[in-house]
Amino acid sequence: MYYAGRTLWVGLWQIVLILLAWLVAASEVSLSATTVEKELGLESGDWTQSAAQLDSLLLSTGEETAGPSASPWVRHSQGAVRLVSTVTGVGTSHSILLGLQFALQPHWKIYWRAPGETGYPPTVDWGGSQNLAKTRIAWPAPRRFSFQGVETAGYEGEVIFPITAILERPGVPLMGHANIEFLVCSTLCVPQRAVLDLLVRDGPAESSPFIHLVERSAARVPGDGRAAGLHLITATTQPGTKDGLIEVAVEAELPLAAPDLFIEGHNNVRASLPQISQRSRDSRHVVLRVRTRSPVAVGALVTLTVVDGVRALEATVPLGTLVADHDTIFEIGIILSLAFLGGLILNLMPCVLPVLSLKVMTMISHGGAERLAVRWSFVASAAGVLFSFMLLAAATITLKATGAAVGWGIQFQQPLFLSIMIIVLTLFTANLWGLFEISLPSWLTDQGGGVRTYGYTGAFLTGIFATLLATPCSAPFLGTAVGFALARGPVEILLIFMVLGIGMAMPYILVAIFPTLAVRLPQPGPWMIWLKGLMGLALAATVVWLLTVFAVQVGETTAILTGAAMVTVIGILASRLHPPLRPLPVAVVISVGLTIIAQVGQERETLSHQGLWLPFNENVLAHHVANGRVVFVDITADWCITCRINKALVLSHREVVKRLQDVVAMQADWTRPDVGVSAYLTRFGRYGIPFNVVYGPGARQGIALPELLTAEVVLQALETAAGRV
Known part of the structure; x- marks a missing residue:
């Protein structure tokens, strides 16, 4: 497989490197200038030039000699190393920021914390230090080195490792005594050691000349990626293969130029050179694929570092399952069954309670009507549900194709959607309270047994709103089905969303098949006016809830103004009716809702300070x-x-x-x-x-x-x- 063809070669190459490193290390003290020139491949006189390059590099990175906030440079044939402090005094803080600075000759490198297939990272022993409790080293984003198929990670030129030093006693001078061991490599590798001593005196913690160097290096330490505009989308592995396979999907706010991936954890996993298996047209979304020497289990905790130029992110995550290219008919059948059950159970979730009034009114409006009229009316409602799910599927496919985030119920994150729903449901509430009637053309309504029933358009809209208001809920089996769909292509998304719609529309379909369930209800009469009023209260409560969500999205002021506008609409519609106090229940409900909105910000702030x-x-x-x-x-x-x-x-x-x-x-x-x-x-x-x-x-x-x-x-x-x- 991937590694089988070169395992023997890599082993022999490592033996050669070790022998060369031993020879160089053993003879380095006694080597004459001529011998060093030969070992490093320098022509006569080039050693003087190389030393001059090192002097120039040291001068460009700070004073060559020790200063009040730096240890002396410790030189070696391949460069130099020292310890610096970002402050001139310890001050009163419990910690100070140091920097371990390497200045390397051209074409020489040191290694990252996860060096790859060969090498080892720098190590620091702080034994003998005074007033030092512990330290924490940070690793700037590495670069990849590929040589004869061997993949390693490290640094060239100059690199500073930020080190947070925790003091035992604040205000007391720090004496840092660091024993450094590191490996420097070019075409051969040389183990090196250095002993660095740095004194940070007592006194104010004023900025030293090295603060900008260390902070610039600290900015290159990968974080969660948000500051760099990078986001880890998925990290998956495919079990059951002889060689391991890991895929990592990354999204960026700006196009990705040459993204690289480094993987740590899970028994020192060794990964191949990443390949870009997918890239969006705008290069903002890529999928990186690597092969590993052995399979990596699903759920294994790994640390992923993604580097693209000066941008980087780091995350420790469990690996999910990489979906196979083809699903069996049995697997798809199971998922479709779960989708149907999820859609059916969605009718019982609390999200659909606000639209219960629409369903109830649909039922009672058919009391005493002809069976044929009842059947087609409920078919229209079921069609509205299915149409909504197909609309959601189409929107999901479009968003996924553009690389945008997709999810169940995310339309409630959009202020425009919320404002439209607030307006429409306010009008529905006013209609149920009898403040106005929606007059539809005769061809959109039907007559059943002399009793005028809801038109097919009204029934169709009932199904649409029942679906849209149900999406904030996640029912059992629903998450599994939606997750399966969104991890697949357009065909699977359409199929699964259609079955979800059939499941949710099943109550309407059952009434359409057995219209007697609705026909035997009492005929509409005066009792229906009171019931419509109660159902209107349910919709008014839904408007209040949407206004509270709207307040979080756009601010309390805008939400209150929107609520006031809805109250004004209700007032205008009610002004045509008598007695004038008829709109009072509406105004009371909306006013209570606005009061709730005004408390949303305070409530959220209180919850954030509960300490839990x-x-x-x-x-x-x-x-x-x-x-x-x-x-x-x-x-x-x-x-x-x-x-x-x-x-x-x-x-x-x-x-x-x-x-x-x-x-x-x-x-x-x-x-x-x-x-x-x-x-x-x-x-x-x-x-x-x-x-x-x-x-x-x-x-x-x-x-x-x-x-x-x-x-x-x-x-x-x-x-x-x-x-x-």
């Missing part, structure tokens, strides 16, 4: 998991009704809250579009919320929880992640 939830950050998450902590992650949004149900019934449960106080609880808000959150969901094969996952010593890859939580499920997952089960 920390902001979601994948790097912080990986740090806690690496340190053996249990971490509970909650992805939520203000427009997600199921999320609110989980929060009210489960995450606010006394036993659950007590247990979460003993772990790290992190929460991500997906109310507004967030590429980072979308990428995190995608790596788990999820495209909708709610989504909860638990990490810990017993579940480093994470335990994904079901959409509908129970206290028992959460507590059991926390125990499993802690390794107690």
Whole structure:
């Protein structure tokens, strides 16, 4: 396979390098200038030129001699190394920023923390230091070196490793004593050692001449990628193969020029030179594919570093499953069954309760009507549901083709969609309260037994709005089906969304097949006016809820003005009716809603200061998991009704809250579009919320929880992640 053809060659090459390194290291002290010239391939007189180049390099990187904030340079044949401080005094801080600075001759390199197939990184022993509790070294983004099929990662020229030094006693001078061991390589490799001593005196922590050098290098240390406009979308592996295969999808705000990928973790995984298997037309979305010496298990925790010029990102993530190129008929059949069940159960989710009034009014309006009229009316409602799902599928395919984030319910992240829904549902509310009637042409309505029923257009629109308002919910089986669809192509997306629509439309289809269910209801009469009023209250509550979500998106002022405009519309429509107090219930409901909106910002601020939830950050998450902590992650949004149900019934449960106080609880808000959150969901094969996952010593890859939580499920997952089960 990939590595089989060159394993023997690589082994022989490493033996040659070791022998050469030993010979050079053993003779370096006694070598004359002529011998050094021969070893380095320099012609007569070139050694003087090389030394001059080193002097020039040292002068360009700072004073050659030791200063008040730097150790002396320690020279060797391939360059020099020293220790610098960003401050002239320790001040009163608990830590100071140092820098380990290498200045290398042309064509010589040192290695990154994960060197690749050969070499080893610099190591620092701080034994003998004074007032130094511990240190933390940061690694700037590396570059790749390929030589005869051997892949390594490291640095050429000048590199500074930022080092955070934690002091034992703030305000007391720091005496840093560093024993450095490193390997310098060109066409041959030379092990080197250096002893560096740096004194940072007491006194004010004023900036030293080296602060800009170290901070510039610190800026090259990969973070989560957001500052660089890079986002990790998916990281997957394909099990069951002799050689491992890993694919990583990356999205960038600016076009990617030459992206590279470095992989760490999982038994020192060794990866081939990455190949770009997919690239979008605008080069903002690429998929990098690498082969590994051995298979990497699904769920294995790996650290991925993506570098594109001066941009870089780093993330520690569990590997998902790389979908095979072809799915069996059995697998597709299972997914379609889950899609049907998910759509059917969606009718029972809390998101559809606001449109229950539309369904009820559809039923009772057919009381006493002819069966044929009832049948075609409910067929129209089912068609509205299917049309909506096909519309969602088409929009999803379009967004996916452009490289945009896709997911279930993400239209509620768009202020334009929310404003349209607020206006339309306000008009529906006014209609149910009898403030105005929608007059349709006679050819759009039908007569059944002398009783005028809803027209087919009204029934069709009922199905559309039932679908749109149901999308903030995630029902059981729905997430699996949607995740499968969004990981495939347009055909699969259309097929699965169509089956989802059939599942949700099934109640309408059943009434169309058995119209007696609606015909036997009492005929419309005075009682229906009161029922319509109650159903209107349900829609008014939906408007209030949408205004609270709208307030988070565009601000409280805009939301309040929008709500006031809706109240004005209701008032204008009601002014034509008598008595004048008839619109009072409407105004009261909307006014209460505006009061709720005014409290949204304060409520969200209060919740953020409760101390239980920390902001979601994948790097912080990986740090806690690496340190053996249990971490509970909650992805939520203000427009997600199921999320609110989980929060009210489960995450606010006394036993659950007590247990979460003993772990790290992190929460991500997906109310507004967030590429980072979308990428995190995608790596788990999820495209909708709610989504909860638990990490810990017993579940480093994470335990994904079901959409509908129970206290028992959460507590059991926390125990499993802690390794107690």
